[in-house]
Amino acid sequence: MQTISQTSAILRYIMSKEIKKRTTIKDIATALNIHNSTVSRALQDHPDINPETKEKVLNMAKEMHYFPNAVAQRLKTNKTFTIGVVVPDLSKPFFAQIIHSIIEVAAKNKYQTIITVSLENPDLERENIKTLISERVDGMLVCTTMDTVDLDIFDLVEEEGIPLVFFDRVPNIDTFSSAAINHHSSVYSAIDFIIKQGYKQIAFLAGSSRIPMGKERIQGYKDAMESNGFDVKEELIIQGCNSKKDGLKALKRMYKNSELPELIFTTNSIVAQGVYEAAGELKINIPEELGIVGFGPDKELANLLIPKLTYLRTFPNKIGKSAIKLLLKEIKSAKSAGALHQYIPVKLVINESCRILNDMSHKSSNKPRIMGDTIISKE
Amino acid sequence: MQTISQTSAILRYIMSKEIKKRTTIKDIATALNIHNSTVSRALQDHPDINPETKEKVLNMAKEMHYFPNAVAQRLKTNKTFTIGVVVPDLSKPFFAQIIHSIIEVAAKNKYQTIITVSLENPDLERENIKTLISERVDGMLVCTTMDTVDLDIFDLVEEEGIPLVFFDRVPNIDTFSSAAINHHSSVYSAIDFIIKQGYKQIAFLAGSSRIPMGKERIQGYKDAMESNGFDVKEELIIQGCNSKKDGLKALKRMYKNSELPELIFTTNSIVAQGVYEAAGELKINIPEELGIVGFGPDKELANLLIPKLTYLRTFPNKIGKSAIKLLLKEIKSAKSAGALHQYIPVKLVINESCRILNDMSHKSSNKPRIMGDTIISKE
DNA sequence: AGTTATATTGCAGACGATTTCGCAAACGTC
DNA sequence: GACGTTTGCGAAATCGTCTGCAATATAACT
Numbered sequence: 001m002q003t004i005s006q007t008s009a010i011l012r013y014i015m016s017k018e019i020k021k022r023t024t025i026k027d028i029a030t031a032l033n034i035h036n037s038t039v040s041r042a043l044q045d046h047p048d049i050n051p052e053t054k055e056k057v058l059n060m061a062k063e064m065h066y067f068p069n070a071v072a073q074r075l076k077t078n079k080t081f082t083i084g085v086v087v088p089d090l091s092k093p094f095f096a097q098i099i100h101s102i103i104e105v106a107a108k109n110k111y112q113t114i115i116t117v118s119l120e121n122p123d124l125e126r127e128n129i130k131t132l133i134s135e136r137v138d139g140m141l142v143c144t145t146m147d148t149v150d151l152d153i154f155d156l157v158e159e160e161g162i163p164l165v166f167f168d169r170v171p172n173i174d175t176f177s178s179a180a181i182n183h184h185s186s187v188y189s190a191i192d193f194i195i196k197q198g199y200k201q202i203a204f205l206a207g208s209s210r211i212p213m214g215k216e217r218i219q220g221y222k223d224a225m226e227s228n229g230f231d232v233k234e235e236l237i238i239q240g241c242n243s244k245k246d247g248l249k250a251l252k253r254m255y256k257n258s259e260l261p262e263l264i265f266t267t268n269s270i271v272a273q274g275v276y277e278a279a280g281e282l283k284i285n286i287p288e289e290l291g292i293v294g295f296g297p298d299k300e301l302a303n304l305l306i307p308k309l310t311y312l313r314t315f316p317n318k319i320g321k322s323a324i325k326l327l328l329k330e331i332k333s334a335k336s337a338g339a340l341h342q343y344i345p346v347k348l349v350i351n352e353s354c355r356i357l358n359d360m361s362h363k364s365s366n367k368p369r370i371m372g373d374t375i376i377s378k379e
Numbered sequence: 380m381q382t383i384s385q386t387s388a389i390l391r392y393i394m395s396k397e398i399k400k401r402t403t404i405k406d407i408a409t410a411l412n413i414h415n416s417t418v419s420r421a422l423q424d425h426p427d428i429n430p431e432t433k434e435k436v437l438n439m440a441k442e443m444h445y446f447p448n449a450v451a452q453r454l455k456t457n458k459t460f461t462i463g464v465v466v467p468d469l470s471k472p473f474f475a476q477i478i479h480s481i482i483e484v485a486a487k488n489k490y491q492t493i494i495t496v497s498l499e500n501p502d503l504e505r506e507n508i509k510t511l512i513s514e515r516v517d518g519m520l521v522c523t524t525m526d527t528v529d530l531d532i533f534d535l536v537e538e539e540g541i542p543l544v545f546f547d548r549v550p551n552i553d554t555f556s557s558a559a560i561n562h563h564s565s566v567y568s569a570i571d572f573i574i575k576q577g578y579k580q581i582a583f584l585a586g587s588s589r590i591p592m593g594k595e596r597i598q599g600y601k602d603a604m605e606s607n608g609f610d611v612k613e614e615l616i617i618q619g620c621n622s623k624k625d626g627l628k629a630l631k632r633m634y635k636n637s638e639l640p641e642l643i644f645t646t647n648s649i650v651a652q653g654v655y656e657a658a659g660e661l662k663i664n665i666p667e668e669l670g671i672v673g674f675g676p677d678k679e680l681a682n683l684l685i686p687k688l689t690y691l692r693t694f695p696n697k698i699g700k701s702a703i704k705l706l707l708k709e710i711k712s713a714k715s716a717g718a719l720h721q722y723i724p725v726k727l728v729i730n731e732s733c734r735i736l737n738d739m740s741h742k743s744s745n746k747p748r749i750m751g752d753t754i755i756s757k758e
Numbered sequence: 759a760g761t762t763a764t765a766t767t768g769c770a771g772a773c774g775a776t777t778t779c780g781c782a783a784a785c786g787t788c
Numbered sequence: 789g790a791c792g793t794t795t796g797c798g799a800a801a802t803c804g805t806c807t808g809c810a811a812t813a814t815a816a817c818t
Contacts, residue, residue: 022515022539024803024804024805025804025805025806026804026805034767034768035767035768035769036768036804036805036806037767037768037769037770037805037806037807038766038767038768040804040805040806040807041767041806041807044806048765048766048767049766049767050765050766050767053766053767065535065538065539067509067512067513067539068513068804068805069454069513069515069803069804069805070510070513070514070515071450071453071454071459071514071515071803071804071805072454072773072803072804072805072806073804073805073806074450074773074805075448075450075451075454075773075774075775075803075804075805076772076773076804076805076806076807077773077805077806078773080450089479090475090478090479090482091472091475091476091479091480091696092475093470093472093475095475096469096470096471096472096474096475096478096479097470099469099475099494100468100469100470100475100496101470103469103494103495103496104496104498107495107496112493112510112514113493113494113495114491114492114493115478115482115492115494116482116486116492117479117482117483117486119483130446131449131491133446134446134447134448134449135449135450135491136401136448136449136450156444159444160401160444160446270679273683300649300680301679301683304652304680304683304684305683317470403773403774403775404774404775404776405774405775413797413798414797414798414799415774415775415776415798416775416776416777416797416798416799416800417796417797417798419774419775419776419777420776420777420796420797423776426795427795427796427797428795428796428797429795429796429797432796432797447774447775448773448774448775450773450774450775451773451774451775451776451803452774452775452776453775453803454773454774454775454776454802454803454804454805455774455775455776455777455802455803456775456776456803457803
């Protein structure tokens with residue numbers, strides 16, 4: 001008895017997993033008593049093959065549950081139809097939306113997507129890129145970590161001749177294209193608009209300035225202030241604001257030091273939330289006593305805050321689409337034309353968290369305006 | 380002149396892309412005047428190889444920028460170290476967090492991840508699964524679309540002997556393992572808890588009942604009501620609530636018909652938001668006149684609402700981790716042991732959107748309680 | 759009929775790595 | 789010094805598919 005059940009166990013094992021071989025082109029060929037090459041061509045709908053043969057092959061393929069072995073095809077054709085992505089953190093909605101778009105567009109173009117996450121760790125990022133090279137991806141899309149300083153791995157990618165496009169966070173290399181927000185011009189136009197509404201004392205709650213993006217934003221703020229004839233007061237720039245708590249503490253501190261600005265611009269919606277909370281606690285009226293303007297993709301959050309947040313809206317899906325389209329173009333043209341830096345417009349959505357003093361409140365100018373990479377709109 | 384620049388252009392082309400061959404094991408072998416097999420073994424740290432030779436190979440590999448060709452390795456070894464994922468929509472934070480965890484755990488186990496999105500389209504889902512079969516993935520993780528009814532593609536996967544684990548949405552097939560929330564018991568314990576607080580008239584705003592999950596939740600509600608001696612009133616169950624607007628309209632309608640319940644349970648935080656909004660417009664006090672309890676992963680949203688939302692919190696990252704771990708186990712053991720259905724606990728987070736009438740308000744019972752798959756807690 | 763064109767198919771060699779087998783030299787043992 | 793064992797490496801087959809070239813047959817033309 002035991003031997004029998006043992007045997008059947010082994011049999012089941014053999015029949016079920018690992019051991020079981022999947023049907024190949026050769027299997028179809030022998031079943032039809034023709035040659036592999038004929039089958040191969042038939043499956044590719046090659047014009048040389050007799051339609052009758054084609055049909056037979058196709059039928060047999062279906063019957064035998066044939067699935068082309070993509071691995072073998074890749075090895076032979078030296079083309080993987082795969083693009084590799086390196087992203088710091090997929091659990092963040094901003095990145096998730098980018099990746100979603102990338103996968104969607106890639107799939108429409110018959111490309112597979114391998115996603116790797118670096119967890120904001122440069123070492124892991126390097127590992128991921130190496131893995132993708134080993135995978136022989138046709139191209140790569142990379143958003144660097146905040147601490148990526150050593151860029152020679154990208155020189156290697158360049159040497160290997162692998163097309164690469166940076167997205168969102170763009171390091172200072174001129175050999176690769178990129179798709180990202182123009183942080184300087186975005187912030188510049190937002191601040192400029194705010195000033196045009198009559199605001200003079202504008203505080204700037206910045207995120208990390210470790211990454212270029214942070215510096216660009218600050219510079220955008222400074223330039224907008226200066227080009228409007230204001231001095232930049234360093235005490236109005238508070239760096240390293242990333243959490244709700246940071247926003248809360250920032251406002252409280254200003255209040256305590258009686259340095260309350262007329263408006264707070266924050267580069268992160270979560271921080272804006274903290275500012276709201278502090279304002280609530282301190283009984284500071286928004287927008288009468290304090291204006292708030294945010295920056296980010298979070299439409300829902302902006303509308304949930306009371307009063308609704310005026311913010312510079314970003315469009316992660318557009319970033320993703322631009323990036324993958326750029327990459328596909330480079331893959332197809334296989335040329336090393338100069339790097340293309342694509343800027344994805346942002347939109348200044350006017351809500352009730354700041355006073356609108358001039359023309360935007362008139363019906364005549366109710367339609368969106370465009371200013372550099374920024375669209376100014378009530379919706 | 381022109382010919383020269385042309386030539387150099389061609390040269391650049393040859394040197395840079397496509398044409399340029401990457402270094403292979405054979406290249407290293409000829410460079411060192413030894414055989415491929417030796418190089419291969421050296422790279423694998425095979426004991427047969429002389430340490431000196433190994434070192435020479437390793438050095439040469441580094442010098443020549445050798446990257447193992449994963450494609451060839453796969454073909455030869457018939458093992459891809461790749462897992463394929465099918466998910467309806469990566470732009471949703473809930474799914475994004477699941478996928479993030481999957482990728483992270485997979486990477487730690489040296490597995491690559493191919494992500495595909497079905498966009499809630501069953502046809503696309505089938506295509507994706509077929510693609511993954513062609514990719515010869517070692518295993519698959521699938522969250523079906525809401526409209527997936529035709530399940531024979533999964534029989535095919537079973538026949539092919541490919542390990543598969545369903546996550547979050549689990550179709551009614553007993554051959555595959557799964558990692559998901561126990562919707563029945565989660566809702567049951569939440570409703571039971573609510574009833575124990577003294578609520579009697581409890582409305583249930585359900586999402587889509589197309590998917591099993593929807594029905595299970597409703598059943599959980601019904602069972603909890605009945606086991607507490609209440610009749611289930613069908614008019615208190617409103618299906619198809621998915622958007623903020625749905626929640627808003629639902630409460631307004633109830634109000635207009637003077638059918639206001641004591642508490643509204645909603646299976647979706649966005650819907651809860653709509654209920655809040657309607658309550659605000661109708662000047663209904665929360666929680667004095669109306670209790671609200673939600674369901675979902677959105678901690679930030681729950682804390683942003685005023686008063687803070689009491690909700691059944693889900694943990695997408697845990698779902699992802701469970702799913703990938705289950706899959707890896709099945710891949711490694713290569714056995715077709717019975718399917719394992721893993722339930723990921725939820726947590727009833729007590730906030731201020733419903734009245735807490737009994738023991739939970741005492742200090743003595745301030746610590747979390749456990750009830751089935753549900754943890755009841757103040758945090 | 760002979761020649762040429764056309765339509766199908768077969769053959770064989772890659773693609774880059776792994777792996778079984780086998781062989782020779784070196785080593786130890788008695 | 790004969791023999792068994794270990795050490796280190798080479799030869800060759802193989803994974804599944806593609807593809808240039810040759811081969812055959814059939815049709816078409818002179």
